Amino acid sequence: HNGQKVEADVVATFLPAGVVESIYAVVNRCDVEVESLTLEPIAAMNVTIPSDLRLLNLAMIDIGAGTSDIAVCRDGSVVGYTMATVAGDEITETIMREFLVDFPTAEQIKANLAGTVSFTDILGLEQTIDARVISSAIQPALSATAKELAQKICEVNGGTVPSAVFLAGGGSKLVGLGAAVAEALGIEPRRVAIAGSHFKSVVFSEEENILDPIYATPLGIAASAGLGLISNSYRLLLNGKQACLFRSGYMSALDVLLMNGFTYGDLIGRSGKSLMVYVNEKKHVFYGETATPSVLKINGTAEAPSTVIRSGDNIEFTPAVSGGDAVLTLDQLLTKLELGLSAKVNGSIATGDQMLCWGDEIVTDISEAADDLFTRTADAKSIEAGSNEILPSTSTATGEWHFILNDRPLTLPAKTGGDPYYLMDLLECSGIDFDHLNAPVAMKINGENGQFTQILKENDHVMIHLMKKEDN
Numbered sequence: 001h002n003g004q005k006v007e008a009d010v011v012a013t014f015l016p017a018g019v020v021e022s023i024y025a026v027v028n029r030c031d032v033e034v035e036s037l038t039l040e041p042i043a044a045m046n047v048t049i050p051s052d053l054r055l056l057n058l059a060m061i062d063i064g065a066g067t068s069d070i071a072v073c074r075d076g077s078v079v080g081y082t083m084a085t086v087a088g089d090e091i092t093e094t095i096m097r098e099f100l101v102d103f104p105t106a107e108q109i110k111a112n113l114a115g116t117v118s119f120t121d122i123l124g125l126e127q128t129i130d131a132r133v134i135s136s137a138i139q140p141a142l143s144a145t146a147k148e149l150a151q152k153i154c155e156v157n158g159g160t161v162p163s164a165v166f167l168a169g170g171g172s173k174l175v176g177l178g179a180a181v182a183e184a185l186g187i188e189p190r191r192v193a194i195a196g197s198h199f200k201s202v203v204f205s206e207e208e209n210i211l212d213p214i215y216a217t218p219l220g221i222a223a224s225a226g227l228g229l230i231s232n233s234y235r236l237l238l239n240g241k242q243a244c245l246f247r248s249g250y251m252s253a254l255d256v257l258l259m260n261g262f263t264y265g266d267l268i269g270r271s272g273k274s275l276m277v278y279v280n281e282k283k284h285v286f287y288g289e290t291a292t293p294s295v296l297k298i299n300g301t302a303e304a305p306s307t308v309i310r311s312g313d314n315i316e317f318t319p320a321v322s323g324g325d326a327v328l329t330l331d332q333l334l335t336k337l338e339l340g341l342s343a344k345v346n347g348s349i350a351t352g353d354q355m356l357c358w359g360d361e362i363v364t365d366i367s368e369a370a371d372d373l374f375t376r377t378a379d380a381k382s383i384e385a386g387s388n389e390i391l392p393s394t395s396t397a398t399g400e401w402h403f404i405l406n407d408r409p410l411t412l413p414a415k416t417g418g419d420p421y422y423l424m425d426l427l428e429c430s431g432i433d434f435d436h437l438n439a440p441v442a443m444k445i446n447g448e449n450g451q452f453t454q455i456l457k458e459n460d461h462v463m464i465h466l467m468k469k470e471d472n
Contacts, residue, residue, distance in 0.1 A: 002451075024242070038221065038225075039081060040062065040221075041069035043220030043221045044062045044217045044220040045060050046220045046223055046224045046227075047199050047201075047202050047216060048199075048216050049198065050198050051076075053073075053198075054074070054075075054076050056164070057072070058165070059071070059157065060168060060216075061149055061165065061167050062216055063087050063149075063167060063168070066089050067086075068149060068152075069083055070082050070153055070156060079156075080156040082152050082155065083152075084149055086148045087169075087171050088171035091110055091138050092107055092110055093141075094141040098138075099121060099134070099137075100121040100122050102122060105119050105120070110138075113131045113176075114131050116130055117130075117131050117134060139176075145180070146177065146180035146181045149184070150181060150185045164192070165191065166193055168196075169214060173213065178192040196213045196216075199216075199219060203219050236309065236315060238256060238260055243256055252305065252306050253304075254267075257315075257317060262319065265428075266294060267305060268291065268428070268429060269292060269319075269323070270431075271288050271322075272289045272322065272325040273326065274288050274408050275357075276358055276407070278362065279333070279337060279364065280364060285407065287326060287409055288323050289323030289324040290411055291322050292320060293411070297316040298313055298316075300316075304415070329353050330345060331352035342364065343364040344362065344364075345362055346361055347363075399413065399414040401421055401456075402458060403426065404462065405426055405429055405463075406464065410426070412425075422452070422456065423445065423456060424452040426456075426464060432466065437466070441464065442463070443463070443464050450462070
């Protein structure tokens with residue numbers, strides 16, 4: 001495909017990595033292991049709405065103290081979840097302000113809105129008030145909470161109203177909340193119900209009344225783990241330690257490495273920066289050190305990053321080490337080229353210990369006989385001309401591929417199955433921050449414009465850089 005601009009609307013929900021890492025850190029310090037992780041709204045859904053009812057478009061709201069978790073199902077599966085930052089505390093705080101009581105007293109009043117309610121306010125005065133007066137006082141906060149929950153339900157349900165809603169969690173017991181949610185959604189009150197009636201399809205107890213909606217999330221977590229409804233329960237070792245995982249389904253070694261703090265740079269490494277100088281108007285390039293490649297072993301055998309990981313695998317990974325930059329003093333340059341001891345750098349007399357920089361111009365009393373002493377000069381010319389004869393082909397003998405990327409040697413390991421390298425494979429090695437581009441990217445192969453899917457050949461000369469105005 002060719003084009004100048006691509007746009008896409010993407011809606012994504014991310015669990016901060018720090019949350020998962022903190023959970024694993026605490027559990028590991030207690031000398032126990034994490035069996036599995038799941039999301040609270042999904043767990044609550046597993047007991048609130050059984051799988052055989054999920055062909056219907058239904059919503060579940062688990063109303064806690066500070067937040068409410070929302071999950072929506074239709075066509076047989078959970079299609080989305082989200083969180084609302086309104087919950088039971090909105091009502092509790094309203095009662096505190098209206099009737100001058102502390103938080104625990106307000107919680108008790110909220111839970112007993114029937115008949116008359118007696119309490120002692122913060123002034124020490126005994127109060128007995130009709131519950132209808134309290135219900136009237138909290139009505140604005142109740143309506144605002146219901147409208148926020150209804151809005152979140154519709155957002156995660158693709159902009160439409162579900163057929164019915166289940167309320168779970170301690171906040172679901174608030175008198176009048178179900179009717180307020182129904183009014184906010186524009187559905188009949190009978191289509192908003194308290195969860196609990198379906199708990200018995202997956203859990204039971206001979207001693208406790210577990211049909212209370214407050215148990216939706218803890219019962220959901222237990223049932224999800226016990227019935228095998230969580231598919232991300234991998235147990236892996238990475239460099240001798242339990243790996244942090246939070247993923248369902250297919251997982252590769254690369255996924256594990258990226259989820260545990262490693263980067264693409266750790267896989268490949270970078271060759272050191274080259275040093276280019278002009279000596280008596282001739283261009284000389286001194287190459288930086290090549291990177292030491294990474295080593296990935298799974299159960300003791302060298303494998304590719306794309307290898308599918310299975311529970312119980314032992315992964316050993318040694319990151320790549322970037323090569324050192326080419327560094328030369330004036331004395332070292334003159335010695336390499338067998339030139340005289342005196343020279344000017346950028347028009348000024350320089351001492352022998354002066355460090356050379358990219359693009360420096362050195363003038364010496366070089367003789368014509370010394371012109372051919374530096375063999376890399378020819379290589380530099382070949383690079384500029386886009387020659388494919390810079391390095392000998394070793395991909396067949398060693399399994400490695402060699403390229404010249406932005407005038408620097410680049411060595412990459414062979415791909416699984418012997419697949420070739422494409423131009424797009426070298427984007428990560430170019431040093432360009434593709435997340436913060438401020439100019440178009442120019443790509444050339446051996447001096448010709450290249451395409452993302454163009455296949456590379458051994459020793460190809462590739463240029464990937466941000467375009468300047470003069471490039472247009």
